[in-house]
Amino acid sequence: MKILVPVKQVGVLDEDFELRDDGRDVDPDYLEHELNEWDDYAWEEALRLREEYGDDVEIIPLTVGPEEAEDGLRKCLAKGGERGIRVWDSAMEDSDPMAISRVIASVAEREQVDMVFAGTLASDHGFAQTGVSVAGRLGWPQAAVVSNLEYQPGASTAQLRRELEGGLEEVMTIQCPAVLTIQLGINEPRYASLRGIKQAKAKPIEELSHTDLGLSDDQVGVAGSASRVRRMYVPEKGQAELIEGTSAEQAQRIAEIIKQMQGEA
Amino acid sequence: MAEILVIAEQRRGDLIAASLECIAAAVELKQQGDRSVAVCILAPSPQDYVEQLSAAGVDEIITIEAAQAEFQSDEFSATLLSLIEQRRPELVLTAHSIDAWGYAPALAIQGGFGYASDVFAIRYENNELIATRAGYAEKVHVEVDFPGRTTVLLTVRGNTFKPVEANGSPQLSSFETKAISARSTHEEYIEPESGGEVDITQAEYMLSIGRGISEEDNVEEFAELAESMEFTLGCSRPIADNGWLPKYRQVGQSGKTVSNCSVYLALGISGSVQHMAGMKHVPNIIAVNTDPEASIFNIARYGVVADIFDIAEELRNHFE
Numbered sequence: 124m125k126i127l128v129p130v131k132q133v134g135v136l137d138e139d140f141e142l143r144d145d146g147r148d149v150d151p152d153y154l155e156h157e158l159n160e161w162d163d164y165a166w167e168e169a170l171r172l173r174e175e176y177g178d179d180v181e182i183i184p185l186t187v188g189p190e191e192a193e194d195g196l197r198k199c200l201a202k203g204g205e206r207g208i209r210v211w212d213s214a215m216e217d218s219d220p221m222a223i224s225r226v227i228a229s230v231a232e233r234e235q236v237d238m239v240f241a242g243t244l245a246s247d248h249g250f251a252q253t254g255v256s257v258a259g260r261l262g263w264p265q266a267a268v269v270s271n272l273e274y275q276p277g278a279s280t281a282q283l284r285r286e287l288e289g290g291l292e293e294v295m296t297i298q299c300p301a302v303l304t305i306q307l308g309i310n311e312p313r314y315a316s317l318r319g320i321k322q323a324k325a326k327p328i329e330e331l332s333h334t335d336l337g338l339s340d341d342q343v344g345v346a347g348s349a350s351r352v353r354r355m356y357v358p359e360k361g362q363a364e365l366i367e368g369t370s371a372e373q374a375q376r377i378a379e380i381i382k383q384m385q386g387e388a
Numbered sequence: 389m390a391e392i393l394v395i396a397e398q399r400r401g402d403l404i405a406a407s408l409e410c411i412a413a414a415v416e417l418k419q420q421g422d423r424s425v426a427v428c429i430l431a432p433s434p435q436d437y438v439e440q441l442s443a444a445g446v447d448e449i450i451t452i453e454a455a456q457a458e459f460q461s462d463e464f465s466a467t468l469l470s471l472i473e474q475r476r477p478e479l480v481l482t483a484h485s486i487d488a489w490g491y492a493p494a495l496a497i498q499g500g501f502g503y504a505s506d507v508f509a510i511r512y513e514n515n516e517l518i519a520t521r522a523g524y525a526e527k528v529h530v531e532v533d534f535p536g537r538t539t540v541l542l543t544v545r546g547n548t549f550k551p552v553e554a555n556g557s558p559q560l561s562s563f564e565t566k567a568i569s570a571r572s573t574h575e576e577y578i579e580p581e582s583g584g585e586v587d588i589t590q591a592e593y594m595l596s597i598g599r600g601i602s603e604e605d606n607v608e609e610f611a612e613l614a615e616s617m618e619f620t621l622g623c624s625r626p627i628a629d630n631g632w633l634p635k636y637r638q639v640g641q642s643g644k645t646v647s648n649c650s651v652y653l654a655l656g657i658s659g660s661v662q663h664m665a666g667m668k669h670v671p672n673i674i675a676v677n678t679d680p681e682a683s684i685f686n687i688a689r690y691g692v693v694a695d696i697f698d699i700a701e702e703l704r705n706h707f708e
C-alpha cells in the first residue's frame with residue numbers, strides 16, 4: 124500500500140528582483156525557495172495514515188524540480204518516510220502544470236501507488252491545477268480541496284469533505300485509488316525533531332530523468348505543456364496613497380482618515 | 389465562425405455570479421472579431437437558468453439536464469468533453485470556481501486542450517489567443533499563449549468582468565448528458581457555523597488581522613484595539629485555521645464577503661487572491677504591512693509600510 128505525495132519547492136520573490144534575459148520568468152538568483160504550505164498538510168495526512176495503520180503503508184514524497192527542490196523532500200523526510208523521489212533534467216525547464224502532471228502520473232504508475240495526495244494549490248503561481256491533472260492522466264477519480272478525510276489504506280472507498288465557497292462543505296464518498304488535493308487546516312502539521320532532521324540527511328532520494336520514466340522530449344518542458352509563457356512583467360501599482368513618516372505620524376494619519384470617513388458616513 | 393463556449397454553473401439551484409462574468413468576457417471577445425457565443429448549463433433543471441443567462445451578445449444557450457442532483461466531476465468532464473468535441477469551440481470559458489478546480493484540469497487533459505487557470509485578461513493578437521494570469525504571490529503578471537491548440541479552456545478569475553446588463557434573445561438548444569458511472573457520490577452539505585451576534589457581512593468598519601500577528605497571544609491586543617475603535621474584528625484564513633479566532637470571522641473565498649464594509653483596515657495580511665475575493669470591493673482599504681511589495685497594496689486606497697505592532701500601539705492613543 125503506497126501513498127505518493129507530490130510536493131513543490133515554491134519560489135518566493137526577493138524584495139528587488141530582475142527578470143530573466145528572455146523575459147519569461149524571474150532570474151533565479153532573485154528567488155528563495157520553500158516547501159509549498161499546502162504540501163505540508165498533504166504530507167501530514169500521509170504521515171498520520173502511516174502512524175495509524177503501520178508499516179504496510181509506505182509514504183513517498185516526490186518533487187519535480189532542480190537540485191534546490193531536494194530541500195523540500197528532506198523537510199518531509201525529517202518527519203517520516205523512508206525515501207524520496209526527485210525528477211529533473213534540463214528538458215523539463217519551463218514545464219507548465221500539465222507537463223508536470225505527466226511526470227507525476229508516470230511516477231505513480233512506476234511505483235504502482237494506491238493514492239496520490241497533492242496540495243490544493245501552490246502559493247507561487249496559484250494554478251490549483253496539478254493534482255486534478257494527475258487524476259486526468261491516470262484516469263482516476265479525484266476530489267479537490269479536501270478538508271477532512273476518513274480513509275483506511277487499502278479500502279475501496281474513502282469518505283471526505285470538500286471545502287466549497289463561503290465555508291460551505293460537501294461530504295463525499297469516493298472510489299479508490301484516487302487523487303485528492305489537500306486543503307489547509309485539514310490537520311495540524313507537526314514540527315520536525317532535531318533527530319528527524321539529522322536522520323533525513325541519510326535517507327535515499329532517487330533521482331530520475333524524464334527518459335527514466337519512459338517520457339519523450341516532447342512530453343515535457345514547453346513542448347509537453349498546455350500553455351506557454353510569452354512574457355512576465357511587473358504590473359503597474361494600484362492607486363494606494365502611501366502614508367509615510369514615523370509610526371506615530373502614520374497612526375495619526377490613519378486615525379484622521381478613519382474619523383473623516385466615519386464623519387462622512 | 390469560431391465559437392466561444394461558456395460553461396455556466398449553479399449550486400443548490402442558484403446560478404453563480406462568476407458565470408455571468410464569464411459571459412461578459414466572452415461577449416467582449418466577440419466584439420473584437422467574428423465569433424459567436426454559446427452558453428451551456430448542466431443542471432438538474434437547466435431551463436430554470438435560461439432567462440438569467442440570456443445576456444445581450446449570447447447567440448445560443450445549451451441546456452443539459454444533469455442526471456446527478458449535485459456537481460459530480462465525472463459527469464461534468466464526460467458531458468462537456470462530448471459537447472466540446474461536437475461543437476469544436478476555439479475557446480471555452482468557465483469560472484475559476486471550486487467545482488471547476490475539481491474537474492476542469494482533467495477535462496483539458498482528456499480533450500488535449502490548451503489550458504490556463506485563474507486568468508483575468510483575455511485577448512486576441514493577430515488571431516492568436518493570449519491570456520493573462522498572476523505569478524509569484526500576485527507580484528508579477530504572466531501572459532501565456534497556447535501554440536498548436538485548436539481548443540483552449542480558461543478558468544476566469546471572479547470579480548474581473550462586469551456582467552452584461554442588457555438582455556438578448558439567444559437561440560435555445562439542448563444536449564444530452566453523458567451516461568457515466570460516477571466514481572464519487574455527494575452525501576450532504578455542511579453549513580458553515582454561524583457567528584450568532586457577529587455577522588461580518590453586515591459590518592461597516594472592519595479591522596482584520598493576518599499571519600503578521602505571529603502568535604496567538606497577540607490576538608488579544610488587536611481585539612481590544614478593534615473594540616476601542618468600534619470596528620468589527622475579522623481575520624485571514626491562517627488565523628482561523630489555527631483556531632485563534634472563530635471561522636465566522638474569516639474574510640475571503642472560503643470565509644465571508646464583507647459586503648457592507650466601507651473601511652477595511654488590513655493588518656499583516658499579504659493579499660492573496662482568496663483573501664481579496666472577500667474584500668477587494670471595499671472602497672476604503674487601509675493596509676499595513678512591512679513588505680512594500682505585498683499585493684494588498686495593489687488594491688488598497690492607503691498603504692502603510694510599517695510594523696503592525698508599532699502602528700497598533702500608536703493607534704490606541706487616538707481611540708480611547
Ligand SMILES: Cc1cc2nc3c(=O)[nH]c(=O)nc-3n(C[C@H](O)[C@H](O)[C@H](O)COP(=O)(O)OP(=O)(O)OC[C@H]3O[C@@H](n4cnc5c(N)ncnc54)[C@H](O)[C@@H]3O)c2cc1C
Nearest residue numbers: 598599600624625640641642643656658662663678695696
Ligand atoms: C480554496 C482556498 C480558499 C481559501 N480561502 C481563504 C479565505 O477565505 N481567506 C483567506 O484569508 N485566505 C484563504 N485562503 C488562503 C490564502 O491562499 C492565503 O494562504 C492566506 O490568505 C494568507 O493569509 P495572510 O495574508 O494572513 O498570511 P501571509 O500570506 O503569510 O501574509 C502575512 C503578511 O504579514 C506581513 N507581516 C509579517 N509580520 C508583520 C508585521 N510585524 N507587521 C506588518 N506586517 C507583517 C508579511 O509581510 C505578509 O505580507 C484560501 C486558499 C484556498 C486554496
Ligand SMILES: Nc1ncnc2c1ncn2[C@@H]1O[C@H](COP(=O)(O)O)[C@@H](O)[C@H]1O
Nearest residue numbers: 129130187241242244245250251252253
Ligand atoms: N514541481 C512539482 N513537483 C511536485 N509536485 C508538484 C509540483 N508542482 C505542483 N505540484 C503538486 O501540485 C499541487 C498544486 O500545485 P499547483 O497546481 O501548481 O497550484 C502542489 O501542492 C503539489 O502537490
